[in-house]
Amino acid sequence: MVSRKEVASLAGVSEATVSRVLNKVGPIREETRLRVEEAAQQLGYVPSALAQQFARSRSGNLGVILPFVPKVHLFSTYYFAEILSGIGEAAKQYGYDVLLIFREPSGSRDYARLFLAQKIDACIVLGAQNVPEEKTALAELQKKGYPFCLVNQRFAEEGYLSVDADHHAGSYEAVKHLIDGGSRRIAFLNGPDVFSSSMDRMSGYKQALANAGLAYDPALTLLGNYSRKSGVEAAEAVAALIRSGQVDAVFAANDRMAIGLMDGLRVHGIKAGVDVKLVGYDDSEGSVIVSPKLTTVAVPFYEMGRRAARRLLAPEKDGLAQADEGLLPVHLIKRETSS
Amino acid sequence: MVSRKEVASLAGVSEATVSRVLNKVGPIREETRLRVEEAAQQLGYVPSALAQQFARSRSGNLGVILPFVPKVHLFSTYYFAEILSGIGEAAKQYGYDVLLIFREPSGSRDYARLFLAQKIDACIVLGAQNVPEEKTALAELQKKGYPFCLVNQRFAEEGYLSVDADHHAGSYEAVKHLIDGGSRRIAFLNGPDVFSSSMDRMSGYKQALANAGLAYDPALTLLGNYSRKSGVEAAEAVAALIRSGQVDAVFAANDRMAIGLMDGLRVHGIKAGVDVKLVGYDDSEGSVIVSPKLTTVAVPFYEMGRRAARRLLAPEKDGLAQADEGLLPVHLIKRETSS
Numbered sequence: 001m002v003s004r005k006e007v008a009s010l011a012g013v014s015e016a017t018v019s020r021v022l023n024k025v026g027p028i029r030e031e032t033r034l035r036v037e038e039a040a041q042q043l044g045y046v047p048s049a050l051a052q053q054f055a056r057s058r059s060g061n062l063g064v065i066l067p068f069v070p071k072v073h074l075f076s077t078y079y080f081a082e083i084l085s086g087i088g089e090a091a092k093q094y095g096y097d098v099l100l101i102f103r104e105p106s107g108s109r110d111y112a113r114l115f116l117a118q119k120i121d122a123c124i125v126l127g128a129q130n131v132p133e134e135k136t137a138l139a140e141l142q143k144k145g146y147p148f149c150l151v152n153q154r155f156a157e158e159g160y161l162s163v164d165a166d167h168h169a170g171s172y173e174a175v176k177h178l179i180d181g182g183s184r185r186i187a188f189l190n191g192p193d194v195f196s197s198s199m200d201r202m203s204g205y206k207q208a209l210a211n212a213g214l215a216y217d218p219a220l221t222l223l224g225n226y227s228r229k230s231g232v233e234a235a236e237a238v239a240a241l242i243r244s245g246q247v248d249a250v251f252a253a254n255d256r257m258a259i260g261l262m263d264g265l266r267v268h269g270i271k272a273g274v275d276v277k278l279v280g281y282d283d284s285e286g287s288v289i290v291s292p293k294l295t296t297v298a299v300p301f302y303e304m305g306r307r308a309a310r311r312l313l314a315p316e317k318d319g320l321a322q323a324d325e326g327l328l329p330v331h332l333i334k335r336e337t338s339s
Numbered sequence: 340m341v342s343r344k345e346v347a348s349l350a351g352v353s354e355a356t357v358s359r360v361l362n363k364v365g366p367i368r369e370e371t372r373l374r375v376e377e378a379a380q381q382l383g384y385v386p387s388a389l390a391q392q393f394a395r396s397r398s399g400n401l402g403v404i405l406p407f408v409p410k411v412h413l414f415s416t417y418y419f420a421e422i423l424s425g426i427g428e429a430a431k432q433y434g435y436d437v438l439l440i441f442r443e444p445s446g447s448r449d450y451a452r453l454f455l456a457q458k459i460d461a462c463i464v465l466g467a468q469n470v471p472e473e474k475t476a477l478a479e480l481q482k483k484g485y486p487f488c489l490v491n492q493r494f495a496e497e498g499y500l501s502v503d504a505d506h507h508a509g510s511y512e513a514v515k516h517l518i519d520g521g522s523r524r525i526a527f528l529n530g531p532d533v534f535s536s537s538m539d540r541m542s543g544y545k546q547a548l549a550n551a552g553l554a555y556d557p558a559l560t561l562l563g564n565y566s567r568k569s570g571v572e573a574a575e576a577v578a579a580l581i582r583s584g585q586v587d588a589v590f591a592a593n594d595r596m597a598i599g600l601m602d603g604l605r606v607h608g609i610k611a612g613v614d615v616k617l618v619g620y621d622d623s624e625g626s627v628i629v630s631p632k633l634t635t636v637a638v639p640f641y642e643m644g645r646r647a648a649r650r651l652l653a654p655e656k657d658g659l660a661q662a663d664e665g666l667l668p669v670h671l672i673k674r675e676t677s678s
Contacts, residue, residue, distance in 0.1 A: 030449075034452070034455075037452075037455045037456070038455065041455060059458075060458070061438065061458070068427075068431055072424075073420065073421055073424040073641055074424055074427065075414050075419070075420035075421070075423045075424045075427070076417065076420040076421055076424060076624065078415065080414070081412065081414035081415040081420050082412055082414070082415055084414045085411075085412040085413055085414045085415060088407075088413065088414070088439065088441060091441075092407055092441045097438050097439060097440050097441075097458065098438070098439040099400065099436050099437070099438050099439075100427065100436060100437040100438075100439065101436050102427060102430075102431045102436075110369070112373075113373070113376075116373075116376045116377070116380060117376075119398075119399070119400070119436065259628060285415065285625065286624065286625065286628050289598060289625050289628055289629045289630075290628045290629075290630075291628075291629075291630030302412055
C-alpha cells in the first residue's frame with residue numbers, strides 16, 4: 001500500500017500539503033496541486049480523500065436525466081436546449097459540471113444507481129412521464145434522500161421538488177384571445193397526457209371555453225407528440241374540420257406542432273392567419289422567423305432550468321435552495337397568425 | 340478498515356458475489372447488485388473495485404468541453420445542439436454518459452485536470468480557438484496521452500485527432516453559385532479567424548472569386564461573431580454598400596448571421612432575395628422557416644459529433660476508432676434568397 005509520505009516525497013512537498021490537496025482544503029497553488037495529484041496517480045495512491053469522497057458521495061456533477069430517442073436531435077429542440085442552457089448557467093455558478101444521462105426508452109429507470117455509483121450529487125429529471133417505471137424510480141430517489149428536481153412536470157400527490165410554469169393560465173389566455181377575436185370553434189392539438197403540462201393545457205382550454213359559454217367538443221381535440229412531424233400529420237384532419245365549417249381556429253400545445261401544422265395546411269390550400277387563426281405555445285425562435293409570425297405563449301424555460309439547478313446546488317445560507325417560488329408565469333405574445 | 344466479509348454478511352451474499360458486483364464482472368441480478376452496493380456504502384467500505392477504477396482512470400464519462408458565455412443560450416444554437424445530439428447518440432451506443440464542462444471565458448484551461456480528477460475518460464473539445472491558452476491546454480493533453488478529439492477545428496501543425504467538414508469547398512460552392520447567377524460584387528460576412536472554419540471559408544470565397552476572374556476586395560469583407568445580433572449589426576454597412584452599387588450579393592458564414600442580416604436589411608428597406616442575393620451557411624432549422632427561404636450550405640454537424648465520439652469510444656476491434664475519414668462533405672442547398 002502506497003503511503004501519503006511516499007506521495008509527499010515524490011511531489012517534493014510536506015505530508016500536510018498532500019492532505020490539503022487531496023482533501024481540497026485551504027488555498028493551494030495550482031502548480032503544487034498538479035504536482036501532488038500527478039504523484040498520487042503515478043504511485044497508484046488511493047488517498048483518504050477518495051475514501052472520504054466515497055463516504056460523502058461528492059462527485060461535483062449535477063446529473064440531468066433526459067429522454068433518448070434514436071435519431072431525434074434532442075438538443076435541437078427549443079424546449080430542451082433552453083432548459084439545459086439555464087441548468088448550465090447555474091451549474092457553472094456553483095462550480096458543478098453537468099452529467100447528461102440518457103434514459104433507456106424501455107426497461108428499468110434506475111436513477112438511484114447514479115448516486116450509489118457516485119456519478120452525481122444531485123439530479124434534474126427532464127421529460128419525466130407519469131408512467132409506473134418513472135414513478136417507481138422517483139419514489140426510490142425520494143426514499144433514499146437523494147436530491148432531485150423535476151422540471152415542467154409535477155406529480156402532485158408525491159410532493160417532489162419541482163419547477164414548473166403556469167400552463168393552465170397560459171392556455172386559458174391563448175384560447176381566450178382567440179375567443180375575444182371572434183373565434184367560436186377552436187380545435188386543440190395537444191400532447192400526450194403522461195405530461196402534466198399537457199393536462200394543464202387541457203384544463204386551461206376547457207376553462208376558457210366554459211367561461212365564454214362555449215361547449216367543449218372532444219371531436220375538436222387532436223393528439224400529437226410535440227414533434228413538428230405530428231403537426232404536419234394533424235393537418236389532414238384539421239383541414240377537413242376547417243372545410244366543413246366545424247373549426248375556425250386552432251390552438252397547438254407547442255410551436256413545433258403549430259409550425260408543422262402551418263406547413264401541412266398549406267398543402268391543403270389553407271393559410272394560417274388568413275383562412276384559420278392559429279396560436280402556438282413556447283415562443284421558440286421558430287415562432288418569430290416563420291411567416292406569418294406565430295402568436296404564441298412565452299414560457300421561461302431557461303429560467304426554469306436555472307431555478308431547478310439553483311434549488312439543488314445553492315448553499316443553504318443563500319436561501320435559494322429552500323425558496324419554492326410557485327408556478328412561473330407565462331404570457332401570451334400576439335403576432336400575425338391570430339390577427 | 341471494513342472488510343469484504345462484513346459487506347457480504349450485511350448484504351446476505353457470498354464474498355465472491357461482493358467482488359463480482361464491485362468489479363462489475365459477470366451477470367448479476369439487479370436486486371443483488373443493489374443490495375451489495377448499499378451494504379458497501381452503509382459500511383463505508385472502499386472496495387478494491389474503487390482502487391482499480393482509480394488505477395484504470397475509468398469514469399464511464401465522455402467529457403465535452405464547451406464555451407461559456409453568460410446569458411447566451413448555447414444549446415439553443417443549431418451548431419452546438421446538433422453536434423451534441425450526435426455525441427449523445429454515440430455515447431449512448433457505447434455505454435458512456437456525457438459530462439458537459441464549460442470552459443472559463445478567461446483564465447487557465449486546465450483540461451488535463453479533468454482526467455487527473457477522473458471525471459472523464461476521454462473528451463471532445465468544441466469551439467476550440469487558435470489562441471495560446473487553448474494551444475497550451477491541448478498540448479498538455481497530447482503530451483500526457485489523454486484521448487481527445489476536436490470538432491470543426493484543426494490545428495494542422497499539431498496532428499491532433501479532429502473531425503471536420505470541408506468548409507473551403509462549401510464556401511467555394513456558395514460563392515460560385517452567386518457568380519453563376521450573375522452576381523459580381525459579393526460581400527462576405529465572416530466569423531473570427533481564431534476558428535479554422537472561418538479561415539477555410541475565407542479561402543473558399545477567395546478561390547471562387549479568383550476562378551471567375553474577380554478581384555478580392557477587402558472592403559467587401561465584414562467581421563461578425565456567428566451570432567444573430569452580429570448579423571443585424573452588419574446591416575447598416577451592408578445597406579450602404581448595396582445602395583452605392585458596390586455590392587449585389589452577400590455570403591454569410593452562418594445562417595444566424597444571415598437571418599440577422601435579413602432582418603436588419605429590412606429596416607433599411609432592402610429585401611433579401613429581391614434587392615440583394617443572400618447565401619447563408621449551416622442549413623439550420625431557421626433557414627427553412629424564414630421567409631424568403633434561405634439558400635445555404637448543409638453541414639453534417641450531427642454526424643461530426645457522432646464520429647468524434649465514436650473515434651474516442653469505439654472498441655479497437657470495430658476499426659472505427661482508427662478510421663480517419665477525412666473532411667466530411669458539405670453541400671449547397673439552393674432556395675429563395677439567391678434565385
